[in-house]
Amino acid sequence: xxxxxxxxxxxxxxxxxxxxxxxxxxxxxxxxxxxxxxxxxxxxxxxxxxxxxxxxxxxxxxxxxxxxxxxxxxxxxxxxxxxxxxxxxxxxxxxxxxxxxxxxxxxxxxxxxxxxxxxxxxxxxxxxxxxxxxxxxxxxxxxxxxxxxxxxxxxxxxxxxxxxxxxxxxxxxxxxxxxxxxxxxxxxxxxxxxxxxxxxxxxxxxxxxxxxxxxxxxxxxxxxxxxxxxxxxxxxxxxxxxxxxxxxxxxxxxxxxxxxxxxxxxxxxxxxxxxxxxxxx
Numbered sequence: 001x002x003x004x005x006x007x008x009x010x011x012x013x014x015x016x017x018x019x020x021x022x023x024x025x026x027x028x029x030x031x032x033x034x035x036x037x038x039x040x041x042x043x044x045x046x047x048x049x050x051x052x053x054x055x056x057x058x059x060x061x062x063x064x065x066x067x068x069x070x071x072x073x074x075x076x077x078x079x080x081x082x083x084x085x086x087x088x089x090x091x092x093x094x095x096x097x098x099x100x101x102x103x104x105x106x107x108x109x110x111x112x113x114x115x116x117x118x119x120x121x122x123x124x125x126x127x128x129x130x131x132x133x134x135x136x137x138x139x140x141x142x143x144x145x146x147x148x149x150x151x152x153x154x155x156x157x158x159x160x161x162x163x164x165x166x167x168x169x170x171x172x173x174x175x176x177x178x179x180x181x182x183x184x185x186x187x188x189x190x191x192x193x194x195x196x197x198x199x200x201x202x203x204x205x206x207x208x209x210x211x212x213x214x215x216x217x218x219x220x221x222x223x224x225x226x227x228x229x230x231x232x233x234x235x236x237x238x239x240x241x242x243x244x245x246x247x248x249x250x251x252x253x254x255x256x257x258x259x260x261x262x263x264x265x266x267x268x269x270x271x272x273x274x275x276x277x278x279x280x281x
Contacts, residue, residue, distance in 0.1 A: 005091075006097065007138055025044035026053070028054045031074065031186070033077070036175065036176035040147060041087055047143060050088045053082050054092070061131065106130045109163065117265070125153070147175060148173065148276065149274070182196075187272070195268045201231050202264050205227040218256045236269070246260065259281075260281055264276070
């Protein structure tokens with residue numbers, strides 16, 4: 001596996017691969033890899049000639065009071081996991097390499113970036129869209145792979161790709177979960193044993209909402225109330241939101257129908273967790 005740290009070296013290598021007719025599959029990550037990331041790499045390995053993964057903890061998507069400095073990192077463990085997953089090139093730029101000067105150019109996907117996660121984390125999706133656009137321009141992939149756990153992020157990236165006419169296919173793969181339903185996340189490492197047990201309430205709330213829909217309930221407020229009730233049973237769990245939305249634009253529905261998504265976000269201690277469930281009504 002080749003490790004590249006320079007933007008110019010990565011661009012030159014990607015250009016050479018494309019001139020040789022190679023299809024590049026790309027998995028962008030912030031590291032501290034888990035089985036969810038590895039599932040993306042495995043799919044990329046099946047569908048492409050060359051697999052590139054990136055590890056970059058992007059400072060522009062963190063707010064001033066968020067966990068940039070303590071975000072979990074494991075450079076050597078990540079390298080070994082990428083190699084075992086069949087990654088051909090690991091791109092690991094430093095922040096100064098990606099942003100050699102104070103950023104003055106940003107990519108903004110309006111509307112969808114200002115609700116749910118965007119309302120709670122102002123500027124977050126501007127940072128996400130900007131760094132993903134930069135990575136796409138550097139790595140030159142034909143296909144890029146993302147996990148459904150970050151549902152709103154995936155929707156933002158898809159709209160960005162369409163709006164900027166980028167020649168990249170965005171593939172979103174199902175959330176990988178622990179045996180008790182908790183969505184795999186690098187931030188799960190922050191949880192102590194008690195908090196880890198409480199965190200199962202996210203998937204239980206989503207499942208309760210899904211069961212209500214399957215039983216024939218079509219009033220969005222009843223679904224929201226049910227999910228909030230499940231989350232609220234756990235002491236020490238602070239609810240940011242429990243929502244149901246249209247799966248494409250994430251707008252709240254008047255009645256249920258078509259592709260919908262249930263979304264929840266909570267804080268447990270100092271840790272913030274999100275999860276979602278895609279529903280066909």
